[in-house]
Amino acid sequence: MLVGIDLGTTNSAVAVWRDGRPELIPNAVGELLTPSAVSVGDDGALLVGIAARERQATHPGLSAAIFKRRMGTAEEVRLGKRSYRPEELSAMVLRSLKADAEAFLGAPVTGAVITVPAYFNDRQRKATRRAGELAGLNVERLINEPTAAALAYGIHELEEERPFLVFDLGGGTFDVSLVEIFDGVIEVRASAGDNRLGGEDFNAAIVALARDALGEALKAKPAETAMLDEVLRAAAERTRRALSESDSAPFQIVWKGEALACDITAAAFEERAQPLVDRLRDPVLRALRDGNVRADTLSEIVMVGGATRMPLVRRAVTRMFGRFPNARINPDHAIALGAAVQAGLKSRDAALKEIRLTDVCPFTLGVDTAHRDASGKVTTGLFAPIIERNTVIPTSRSEVFSPMEAHQQVVTFGIYQGESRFVAQNVKLGQLDVPLPKDHRGLIGIDVRFTYDVSGLLEIDVEVPGTGTRRQLVIRDEEDRESEADFAKRRQLLEALKVHPRDQAANAATLARANQLFENRLGHERQVVGEWIAHFEGVMARQDPREIETARAELEKAIDAMDGEQYL
Ligand code: AMP
Numbered sequence: 001m002l003v004g005i006d007l008g009t010t011n012s013a014v015a016v017w018r019d020g021r022p023e024l025i026p027n028a029v030g031e032l033l034t035p036s037a038v039s040v041g042d043d044g045a046l047l048v049g050i051a052a053r054e055r056q057a058t059h060p061g062l063s064a065a066i067f068k069r070r071m072g073t074a075e076e077v078r079l080g081k082r083s084y085r086p087e088e089l090s091a092m093v094l095r096s097l098k099a100d101a102e103a104f105l106g107a108p109v110t111g112a113v114i115t116v117p118a119y120f121n122d123r124q125r126k127a128t129r130r131a132g133e134l135a136g137l138n139v140e141r142l143i144n145e146p147t148a149a150a151l152a153y154g155i156h157e158l159e160e161e162r163p164f165l166v167f168d169l170g171g172g173t174f175d176v177s178l179v180e181i182f183d184g185v186i187e188v189r190a191s192a193g194d195n196r197l198g199g200e201d202f203n204a205a206i207v208a209l210a211r212d213a214l215g216e217a218l219k220a221k222p223a224e225t226a227m228l229d230e231v232l233r234a235a236a237e238r239t240r241r242a243l244s245e246s247d248s249a250p251f252q253i254v255w256k257g258e259a260l261a262c263d264i265t266a267a268a269f270e271e272r273a274q275p276l277v278d279r280l281r282d283p284v285l286r287a288l289r290d291g292n293v294r295a296d297t298l299s300e301i302v303m304v305g306g307a308t309r310m311p312l313v314r315r316a317v318t319r320m321f322g323r324f325p326n327a328r329i330n331p332d333h334a335i336a337l338g339a340a341v342q343a344g345l346k347s348r349d350a351a352l353k354e355i356r357l358t359d360v361c362p363f364t365l366g367v368d369t370a371h372r373d374a375s376g377k378v379t380t381g382l383f384a385p386i387i388e389r390n391t392v393i394p395t396s397r398s399e400v401f402s403p404m405e406a407h408q409q410v411v412t413f414g415i416y417q418g419e420s421r422f423v424a425q426n427v428k429l430g431q432l433d434v435p436l437p438k439d440h441r442g443l444i445g446i447d448v449r450f451t452y453d454v455s456g457l458l459e460i461d462v463e464v465p466g467t468g469t470r471r472q473l474v475i476r477d478e479e480d481r482e483s484e485a486d487f488a489k490r491r492q493l494l495e496a497l498k499v500h501p502r503d504q505a506a507n508a509a510t511l512a513r514a515n516q517l518f519e520n521r522l523g524h525e526r527q528v529v530g531e532w533i534a535h536f537e538g539v540m541a542r543q544d545p546r547e548i549e550t551a552r553a554e555l556e557k558a559i560d561a562m563d564g565e566q567y568l
Contacts, residue, residue: 004339010171013336017344039063048096072124091134111138118144118191146177148338162299170305172198178291190291192283199307206236213262301325368414398449406442501540
């Protein structure tokens, strides 16, 4: 049996595709959401979910939560006698969801589709996959949370092909994605976000207000601060939820045997949280800009993540777009439901239309370079992107680089992933040394090609044209369990991508027709055809197959019109 799992920062959920629709599975205590929390019980046993969340305030040193924020790092969390890696803690949550699903379904759960923020980088994705495997799950696929949300909202059943925007504010992460369906293919066109912004930050705003109001009474010895912080956080969470329903709510704690309380008004909260609300705007703009989509052409604005229940967030979204967002599905359930739709798709349930999912590369991949300015000053450690974030994958792109020095014998390319202009702030994935011929006098181009596929296989091909020198590096998931044969097959599929679009038969034929027309015409017409060719070459240089296809069709039409060779 295959299930869909939303492994959230604060809460997780599991769902299954049954009787032609996705259905959430309740946990052992009958709840549809399981807190992503782990704690060591007094008897040394591990507790997961609500029991662990409850112990957070009383036993902070024995409990862990919000560990999704550490995924992909080596930061361990100490729980009693042992330290745990973030993926081990996530594995415990997954194991508990698996057990709940098995009890509910009365059948073993063997595989899962697990969701990750679109913004997660390679390491974070690998860590998530490892968490699934540690929990005894065959991770069929990791899908982006917005893709899952889009499936829950039935994007694949829409008549219209206008994109929609998924606005996902969870406990710890904020994601904005443009999801589009095109000829039966669903696609994340662009995604942007802030993986350090979520409901927890709004809790901090409430805690700040409470500290102002309660002042001296909240003094704690250094050994007690962790416990006090957790007590305050838990109270803030209750207050904040209550503020989603009313204009004022009590903030209540018991600290050192003393009951302390104050009232927090929605107005004060809104004022204090304004800097957080302001941070919602930038990723929205970035996603629209990256996807080249104007807000008024969106078909839906979909709200996901529990924190979108906050009225101040809904108001901000309504103001931003000048219309109301869609929150038809419970924002805490949408992603797990969508993961189950994908799981259903995987098991080829007849109730679903056949759709293929494509993904985008959520981060930029490139190499390090140096730059010499007019005065001769050299700046090293600059990041030169090759595959830009939000490129539809699988993809293959190349760039040409030149050596810095006239007598340089070797060029070393560091392979990086990230968005910073400086490689030091990006993640290093590997390195490739390329020997250069003698006496190139710096007048040599080095072709660097990156090919990247959906499962995170990155292939780097470096070639020094005319010298026969070629170096290759494959960076792949160390945890990849697939057989060598599958691996070879996938690499073979990638091979087909590597032909530069200009060399692909259909594009070459269209270009030849255009060039012939150019030769046959004079004056203004010749100039116009020249512009068409330049435009088409520009599109091919961007190496986006879909854009090329559209441009080629347009060019063919234009040539037909000028040539008078219409076949109709
Ligand atoms: P997620 O990471 O999607 O599970 O989102 C959980 C976040 O949603 C937490 O920060 C919760 O505080 C927040 N949340 C859930 N319900 C509400 C509510 N009624 N009002 C405000 N925030 C909520």
